[in-house]
């Protein structure tokens with residue numbers, strides 16, 4: 001392994017990326033290669049999913065059977081953006097995806113974008129990389145792409161890029177759910193990119209540079225920052241808390257459950273279309289949480305709404321977080337311990353035809369709303385094999401009956417087909433175009 005490969009955590013697997021390592025770039029700029037930078041140079045191999053749960057600085061492999069950022073142990077920070085194409089040319093769309101893929105492979109490996117990076121290019125030209133991640137470790141950055149319904153046909157039914165007949169049957173327009181109050185400016189998009197990292201600046205740098213590369217071909221429709229993961233996707237991770245103060249992500253699909261992932265997450269050959277096999281569908285929902293109202297609600301009412309204890313995260317009537325929920329159990333008052341309209345009952349697979357989701361959402365606080373209330377909530381992200389059998393029926397049931405609805409509003413929405421992983425020499429979604 002060369003010194004350069006050691007720095008970026010790249011194994012000599014024939015998947016080397018071009019570009020300048022952030023450490024090399026600092027050297028070229030004359031800055032001292034200080035301990036912080038040397039810290040990430042110690043990550044000489046791409047980490048495993050298990051070590052990724054605890055090591056927050058190293059790289060996550062970009063190439064593979066599935067896209068990174070789905071089962072990858074959830075990082076602490078999110079920058080999610082959707083893009084609308086401003087071009088009408090298929091060739092320009094393909095060229096954009098190629099450029100984005102090349103850039104994504106570099107930045108996820110902790111390298112600067114382009115041949116010269118942030119500071120070594122010609123003085124007369126804008127730098128190839130904006131530079132704010134120089135000196136920062138890869139911080140487990142993952143970039144995950146998804147294609148929205150409008151990429152295939154626009155609102156008027158036009159086949160914009162000759163892709164209409166490639167639209168997967170499972171990539172449906174989400175129906176209106178009771179209580180939806182969706183802002184079009186925070187919904188939809190031709191393409192979504194989810195950037196997750198343990199360093200917020202690394203995630204922001206990634207989206208900013210992809211937006212910059214897309215200038216002239218695409219524009220940002222909206223973007224959302226998130227902090228504090230609200231789920232775990234590995235048993236090696238502890239369960240975090242959401243802004244209601246509850247453990248969230250206890251009963252989630254986990255990367256260790258490989259058979260379940262085939263059943264519930266990854267698109268299979270028999271599902272089709274061919275270009276989506278090994279991919280998954282992403283549903284995003286910006287869910288505002290009325291936290292001031294919640295904060296005036298008693299502890300026992302809060303626990304009754306969720307159906308779990310606030311301290312332990314255990315199902316009501318049980319002691320341990322991971323105990324199975326007993327939906328029949330009654331208290332001495334003869335009432336069900338987990339009420340018929342409690343969130344975890346209505347969302348549980350046993351009341352949804354076995355449907356499960358891989359949740360990897362984030363808390364958000366976007367300041368306050370002018371009325372003294374925090375504009376805060378959950379940016380809900382859920383991956384699945386078929387939204388018609390998973391998100392849609394679960395959300396329909398929650399929208400109808402969940403007692404949590406008094407405290408939440410769905411204000412943004414999106415659905416995206418996330419293609420399988422990228423192989424060396426290929427680009428994001430290549431099979432969609434063949």
Ligand SMILES: C=CC1=C(C)c2cc3[nH]c(cc4nc(cc5[nH]c(cc1n2)c(C)c5CCC(=O)O)C(CCC(=O)O)=C4C)c(C)c3C=C
Nearest residue numbers: 246247248249250251287306344347348349378394395408
């Ligand atoms: C349509 C899917 C779901 C939406 C939307 C949703 C919103 C939402 N959830 C919480 C808090 C919690 N959810 C919990 C469990 C849970 N939630 C969903 C689905 C949606 N949640 C599922 C499938 C499950 C698992 C149910 C089960 O099998 O037991 C929990 C409990 C802990 C856990 O298991 O994760 C909490 C807490 C909020 C605050 C929210 C919207 C803002």
Ligand SMILES: [Fe+2]
Nearest residue numbers: 248343344347
């Ligand atoms: Fe939930």
